[in-house]
Amino acid sequence: METLVLDAAGRAPLEEVGRLRERGPVTRVALPGGVEAWAVTDLALLRPMLVDPRISKDSRQHWTALLDGEITPKWPLYTWVTGKSMFNAYGSEHRSMRKVVARGFTARRTRAMEPRVTAATTAALDRLAVAGDGGAVVDLREVFASSIPVEVICDLLGVPEGQRDDMRGFADVLINTGVPPEVAMAARTGLVELLAALVQAKHEQPAEDLISTVAAELTVEEAVSTANLMLVAGHETTVNLLASAIRLLLTHPHALAAVRAGEVTWSAVVDETLRVAPPVIYIPLRFAVEDLELGGVPISKGDPLIAVFGAPGRDGSLHHEPATFDPARGDRTHLAFGAGAHHCVGEPLARMEAEIALAALFERFPDLRLVEPDGDHGQVPGFVANGPAVLPAVLGA
Numbered sequence: 376m377e378t379l380v381l382d383a384a385g386r387a388p389l390e391e392v393g394r395l396r397e398r399g400p401v402t403r404v405a406l407p408g409g410v411e412a413w414a415v416t417d418l419a420l421l422r423p424m425l426v427d428p429r430i431s432k433d434s435r436q437h438w439t440a441l442l443d444g445e446i447t448p449k450w451p452l453y454t455w456v457t458g459k460s461m462f463n464a465y466g467s468e469h470r471s472m473r474k475v476v477a478r479g480f481t482a483r484r485t486r487a488m489e490p491r492v493t494a495a496t497t498a499a500l501d502r503l504a505v506a507g508d509g510g511a512v513v514d515l516r517e518v519f520a521s522s523i524p525v526e527v528i529c530d531l532l533g534v535p536e537g538q539r540d541d542m543r544g545f546a547d548v549l550i551n552t553g554v555p556p557e558v559a560m561a562a563r564t565g566l567v568e569l570l571a572a573l574v575q576a577k578h579e580q581p582a583e584d585l586i587s588t589v590a591a592e593l594t595v596e597e598a599v600s601t602a603n604l605m606l607v608a609g610h611e612t613t614v615n616l617l618a619s620a621i622r623l624l625l626t627h628p629h630a631l632a633a634v635r636a637g638e639v640t641w642s643a644v645v646d647e648t649l650r651v652a653p654p655v656i657y658i659p660l661r662f663a664v665e666d667l668e669l670g671g672v673p674i675s676k677g678d679p680l681i682a683v684f685g686a687p688g689r690d691g692s693l694h695h696e697p698a699t700f701d702p703a704r705g706d707r708t709h710l711a712f713g714a715g716a717h718h719c720v721g722e723p724l725a726r727m728e729a730e731i732a733l734a735a736l737f738e739r740f741p742d743l744r745l746v747e748p749d750g751d752h753g754q755v756p757g758f759v760a761n762g763p764a765v766l767p768a769v770l771g772a
Contacts, residue, residue: 426715439677460600533584615654615762656685742771
């Protein structure tokens with residue numbers, strides 16, 4: 376079967392996922408830059424794959440093409456697979472780094488973030504009220520959804536107020552896998568410089584924040600890469616979750632009415648959004664530590680694999696009418712937060728942010744409506760992320 380070339384610009388990711396599923400549970404794809412990999416779409420294979428010790432995320436140990444010099448920093452996804460953080464670590468190295476990071480996401484520390492999440496939400500709602508005064512059209516993604524997660528994750532990390540806009544700008548570039556390599560490298564360099572200075576400052580004068588924790592216990596390179604990971608993963612994914620949930624609720628009035636009537640919880644809205652409109656489609660990459668087989672397909676040692684996290688939620692064998700948004704179905708069969716050793720440590724915080732923000736938005740503006748509910752709201756660029764690019768709306772009475 377001919378290799379399917381994935382769209383680096385990510386213009387129609389869920390349609391692309393559908394084409395992948397039609398080709399079988401494991402199929403050959405070409406990533407940005409022409410690098411080929413095995414894409415895995417079937418939940419029955421994905422779950423065990425994500426916990427299989429024969430499959431690694433450490434490119435420096437297990438990707439043959441990188442070790443042979445075929446993959447260079449000019450490759451568009453180079454920074455995704457070579458950063459020295461728990462995101463790309465394997466085995467005992469991963470466990471030791473994750474143990475340090477997990478201290479910033481304990482149940483106690485997550486609960487302690489609730490007042491800050493509420494404050495960030497209130498501030499975003501106030502800005503929204505000003506921007507939409509007099510019936511002016513406002514972009515709910517930019518003014519509301521994009522502003523809350525960056526404030527929350529920067530609070531958790533300990534990023535000073537004056538550096539947050541720059542960090543958000545760099546994160547927006549890095550999540551976009553379609554930008555030219557030189558643009559991605561410039562953003563990576565800028566962000567690393569900011570974070571390295573911050574890690575050094577926190578090492579000298581620690582505070583009660585995550586960067587201080589990692590600065591004290593990891594190497595400088597590991598601490599910077601970890602802070603980078605937390606910023607990008609903790610910000611962009613939650614923005615897309617919020618933006619997609621808002622669009623789905625405003626285009627499905629019966630679902631919104633059920634939530635307002637107390638028939639459906641905000642938690643169920645979050646899970647249904649994660650299923651039908653996952654914020655992340657693909658996360659590059661994983662590598663075969665040894666020769667193995669997946670779904671009857673032989674995978675050679677050193678071969679790259681890509682988990683298609685956006686596939687299970689649209690699987691008709693798992694969900695009735697999988698493309699239909701229906702929070703009342705109570706379905707949590709998705710992989711939005713991963714699984715196994717690399718399961719997202721920030722899941723409880725992300726859920727808290729989404730539930731608080733969504734409930735507050737629809738309480739504050741009960742007549743909120745999209746300008747063109749059936750219009751084209753665009754698509755965030757890049758093949759990793761998924762969400763509407765804009766959400767033009769009016770606040771109502």
